[in-house]
Amino acid sequence: MNQLVEVLKFYKEIGAGFIETRTPDPLGDIEEINRLIMTCTRCSLHKTKKNYVPGEGRMRPDILFVGEGPGETEDNFGKPFIGNAGQLLDRVIERMGYRREDIYIANIVKCRPPGNREPSRDEADACLPYLIRQIEILKPKVIVCLGRSAMNFLLNSEYSIMEKRGQLFDFKGIPLIPTFHPSYILHQKTKEATSKAKWEMWEDMQKVLQLIGKN
Template structure:
């Protein structure tokens, strides 16, 4: 990718950003996760959606307008997972439709990925009040829906957006600044942590390292044959 892409997509040239060392190594975790287990025979996509929409298992249902199940294809090797819905998502019932979502769309397009050909969702399906961080007990309850989604989709790659999503998958308290820049593998799923689009809107200096991470994601997907189907954005 050329500096022209950096300029067109993120509005800056390389020299305008914070330089961050990029590593393309893959880290392997010895811990066994539970989010890639095979679904039960009676499990199906519509059943999970119905349960999410009507869920009252944690306090977040009391302040939500709409639960946000996720959008896109459940026949894909790539999932994108954020932390939770914001105000626009809460109103519309769809993930990443506000300003951060618009930037996410541009980021995906920059590496030739169509939103509708992948699946985008969040750790928690209801908006935390005032956009606060989801609490551990809320994540514990709601992430079961995410685990079931993953079990049905069986993705090869999960792109995590921000600290909370990365921490959930990698089971660490390390910040996103330390986690980004490389990929990790757990039970055959490659985890790629990047900055949340909302962080890029607040701090443009983060856009260049995020762009480097997107190019790393593209390299991984190319090796897996992702671009051999119609998921490519032309």
């Protein structure tokens, strides 16, 4: 109960109002939330990270991509999705008719879990208020969760990505579609499996484009 009270207090402190908030200065607000992230000690991940990775992109984007957490390259440079998985994501974004700077990319946790392990529930819970506030400020048209753990942490669920990829969910009034994490595609062992996973991700992205009205 004490933990819940602490979390609710923190939501209030950072102004997270569960999407109803309207803000006249989204850029100023996102800079403020990113400043708070850059000094955060709410979980032990801050002790082992090199850089905080708050996220980046444009205000009011058509799409907000949400990953699980920064990897090694992202930790080194403080930017989301810039390693091999990020390069694949860039190609997907381009094929959808966007540039990276047209959309927004963020993660469930803003500090790299050691050895790229999955964040714990406590770590995700500690960090989620930042993402919730980012979503409120950014007001994306669609949220795309990359991979099982991003989907489950954001939806507070225990779904299988194989079952739920491409399905439409609602996140506080915003359409949400889960799809594969680009690393999943990169780790396929055969050419056929890679092509299949890429095609399935592309099917999901076509649904995203339909929701935006671009397909």
